[in-house]
Amino acid sequence: MIGKIIVDIPVAQVNRPFDYKIPKKFEALIQVGMRVKVPFGSRHLLGFVVELVDETNFDGKLKEISALLDYQPFLNQELISLAHQLAHDLQVFEISMLEAMLPNMLRVKYETRILIHDRQSFEAEMGILAQEAITKEDLEAKLSAYRIRKLVDQGIIELEYHVVDQTSQKYIKMVEPLLDQTGYQAILDNTPANYRNLRALLNYLRDVDDKQAIPAKSVMTDTKIDYQVLKRAQDKGWLRLNQVQAYRDPLKHLDLERSQKQDLKPEQLRAYETIALAIDTEKNDTFLVEGVTGSGKTEVYLQLIDRVVEKGQTALLLVPEISLTPQMVERVVGRFGQGVAVLHSGLSTAERYDEWRRILKHEAKIVVGARSSVFAPLENIGIIIMDEEHESTYKQSDNPRYHARQVAKLRAKYHHCPLVLGSATPSIESRTRAQVGNYHLITMKDRVNQAPLPPVQIVDMSQMLAQETLDEFSPLLKEAIQTRLDKQEQIILLLNRRGYSSYLMCRECGHVIQCPRCDISLTYHKHDAKLKCHYCDYREQVPQTCPQCGSRHLRGHGLGTQKVYESLQSLFPQARILRMDNDTTRRKGQHEQILNQFGQGQADILLGTQMIAKGLDFEKVTLVGVINADTSLNLPDFRAAEKSFQLLTQVAGRTGRGAYQGQVIIQTYNPQHYVLHFAQKHDYEGFYYYEMQRRHMAAYPPYYFMTLITVSSKYEGKALRKVYELKSQLNQSITGTNRDFILLGPSQSGIAKINNQYYFQLLLKYKQKSQIDQALDIILESNQSEVKNGIYVTIDNDPLFFM
Structure with missing residues (x-):
């Protein structure tokens, strides 16, 4: 028996299966999707079994697989095939795609061991007695790389590479009465x-x-x-003590109550019946459910999942990020009990591994989780649902740069099941596909409780500046907050910028303190008196004097959540305030803790970044305030208007969801901006058609597809030369034969330097991806050799991030 193995080396030269002989002792055990250890050159590496065959075309003597790392496959045949297709579509290596599908605990580490063949010569070289076990680190601390290489060439030592498996199971002691x-x-x-x-x-x-x-x-x-x-x-x-394997339970801290099906309102029922027909007929249709906030989309999802489970099938429910997960998990587990597996980044490595094993053993029929859970090894899937499908967190920001929607479409096609995309503010691309008939559009325009959408007031903060009364809160917002506090109702305040101040500036010379590794200012965090870079995580103490001129007049400028929190405490000393941003939710479980406190009425005001804008449902929230709507409007991104509209609409939907009337106040220095005009009216349709005109004029998606090619290096000159070389290469291979191809750049990235790496970009616009596939494949393969020169080329199809 022959195994075709993808080896753990992400380079173009070995981006293909290699044939290995299966030893007799493994023949009855080995399966497609297992991880194995294989000899490759002088090393032993991880490999994935992607096919088992009886014959090989290799003329030489085949090496044998060294060991099985698993006794069950962690990837099924569908996921193996999916990895192959995505590797081609995304211009990445197949091993990168396979590893991205697995929980971190299933990704091996490599350990280098030193074998001493001539102990006397080795001790003479080292100047000390040789230990029984010497590590690579010990060796490098004593000798230069040149001397180590010489010892290897002379046969005095040998470097042996070992695969270290990280998997572990949890065991508990049990008492068995006799x-x-x-x-x-x-x-x-x-x-x-x-x-x-x-x-x-x-x-x-x-x-x-x-x-x-x-x-x-x-x-x-x-x-x-x-x-x-x-x-x-x-x-x-009297008894027997046994040790049994147990799962780590990521939901043990939740006090869940079983929930019952609710009667569906007419719009909900229409959506349910339309999608249920596709489930019953096993049609691979994509449905875009455009429902206003509070329209009851989640209940429709739950009843569709219930229908699928009753048929003996499985279901996959995706949410965009961890902050959405707690409430959604409570609703799903509350409805379906222990048959639900949870997969998101808030779990420990061990918990994710155990949830993965529960899915493999068919102990979980429903998976709910964030982006990477789209690879959950479910079989016989009956429905895939993406809630808040417009969210950018569904796109992986580093290699492999997949979008969960792209993967979900492929999986839905494989399983002949419907894909449901839900949002109050669908992405422009998805709505366009619905407009032209590629998706089925289902609209839900009414809230379940028949309450109207909350009125939205726009406050022109430039008028406050003219009156010299400027602080973080307009008089209207302060008065509205006090009114809610007096009524013992709750308030959500949004500021999409963490920290205390955006930057620290010297009032005498104007110097702004920059990150030494990035082309960006450091953010001031007052609570620990630190300046921090939110890109490379560089930190330093706040200086007492200006590094440029020595002045002691350093002052913070701009707003962050820490500063607003401090102002709220000063203005409303009787209020109980919670802050929710990346700084307050670093530790596991802090998201749930903050939301539970707020949900149980232990706080009056919830202040936070965009993580509080979506998916939260608290009946007593009657006021939503946006401290500064301009933070995302002016970013150098053609989607800035779309993202701002979505954020404002989503956060506005957090109020007026129960018996209480809601109110929304948005503070801005740009009151005439079209985004604010449409957000004030809750007018997604108007925004969509206006934005489409702008996209058409500028030749942006959905009228064109895009690919972003980024070149980075520690040496600015090297990166710049390389990006011009790539531009010339693309012009020769594509531009001459393709009128619909537009090449923009080279240009510096929005942030020119991050973590001591300089970044330059080329932006490709085109009508058909097949027109550029060959050129991109050549770039991917030919630039492997540049890595040793410190030059890195990345390809991002359908990019969402340009910074």
């Missing part, structure tokens, strides 16, 4: 009264109704004994 009630009572009658611990255990075991195994931790807690007492009892033959 006697019946009569037996334990007889022993108890003969046990002296002063043997209190043993008597407590015997009483407990006698009274256990079900003589099944019990977690040892529970026994010890209930009887107040330690583990040594259990071991003594085992020695006496």
Whole structure:
């Protein structure tokens, strides 16, 4: 038997399966999708089995697979085929795609070991006695790379590479009673009264109704004994101590209540019946559900999932980011119980691994999670749902740069099931596909409670500046906050910028303190007196004097959530305030903790960045305030208007969802901007058609497809030469034969330097991807050799990030 193996080396020269002989001892065990250890040159590497065949075209002697890392495949045949297709579509290496599909715990590490063949010569070179085990780090601390290479060439030492598997299972101790009630009572009658611990255990075991195994931790807690007492009892033959494998439960901290199906309103019922027909007929249709905030899209999702599960199929529900997950998870698990697996970045590595195994063992029929859960190894999928489909977090920002919607379409096609895309503000591209009939458009214009969408007031902050009364809050917003506090209602305030001040500037010389590794100013964080870079995570203490002129007059400029939090405490000292941004949610579980506090009425005001704008449903929220609507309007991104409109519409939808009337106040220095005009009217249709005109004039998506080619290097000159070389190469291979091809650049990235790397970009616009595929493949392959010169070329099809 021959195994075709993709080897863990992400370079063009080995971006193909290699044939390996399967030893007899593995033939009955090996399956497609398993991870194996294989010899490759002088090393042993991880490999993925992508095919098993009986013959090979290789003329030489085949090497054998060294070891199986798994005894079950972690990727099924569908995912293996999907990785192959995505590698081609995204211009990435197949091994990169396969590894992206797996939880981190299933990605191996490599360990270099030093074998000493001539101990005397080695000790003479090192100047010390050789230890039994010497590490690569020990060796490099003593000798130069040249000397190490010479020792290897002379055969004095050998470098041996080992694959270190990171997988681990959780085990718990169990107590298995061996006697019946009569037996334990007889022993108890003969046990002296002063043997209190043993008597407590015997009483407990006698009274256990079900003589099944019990977690040892529970026994010890209930009887107040330690583990040594259990071991003594085992020695006496009263019980048996077993160790069993257990899953880590990521939902153990949630107090979930079972929820029941709700009666669907007419618009909900129409959406449900339309999609249910595609489920029953196994049609691979894509549905765009455009429903205003509060229209009951989630209940439709849950009832569609229920229909699929009743048919014996599985379901995949995607949410865009971890902040959306807690409430959605509670609703899904509350409806379907333990048959739900959760996959998102907020879980520990071990928890994600255990959830993955539950899916493989068919113990979970429903998966809910963020972007990477689109690769969950579900079989017989009956429906795939993407909630808030417009969110940019569905796009992976580094290699492999896949979009979850792209992957979901391929999986839905494979399983002959519908794909449901839901949003109050669909992406321009998705809405256009619905307009031309590629997607089925389903609109839900009414809220479930029949309440009107909240009125939106625009406050011109430039008028506040003219009156010299400027602070973070307009008089209107301050008055509205106080009114809600007096009524014991709740408030959500949005400022999409964390930190205390955007930058620190010297008032005498105008110097702004920059990140030494990036072409951007450092953000001032007051609570720990640090300046931080939000791109490379560089940190430094706030200087006492200006580094340029020595002045002590340094002042923070711009607004961040920390500063607004401080102002709120000063203006409303009686208010209970929670802040939710990347700084307050770094530790596991902090998202849920903050949202639970707010949901249980333990706070009056929730202040945060965009993570509070979506998916939250709190009945007592009657006021939403946007501190500064301009933070994202003026970014150098053709989607800036779309993202701003979506954010404002989503955050406005957090109020007026229950019995209370809601209100929205948006503060801006740009009150005439068209985005604010449409957001004030909750007019997605008007915004869509206006934005389409602008996109058409500028030849942007959805009228053109785009690819972003980025060249980076520590050396600005090298990166610049390379990007011009690529431009020339593309002009020769594409421009001459293609009128619909537009090449923009080279230009510096929005941030020219990040973490000591200079970035230059080329932007390609075209009508058909097939027109540029060959040219991009050549770039991918030919630029592998540039890596050793410190030049990196990346290709991003359908880019969402330009900074």
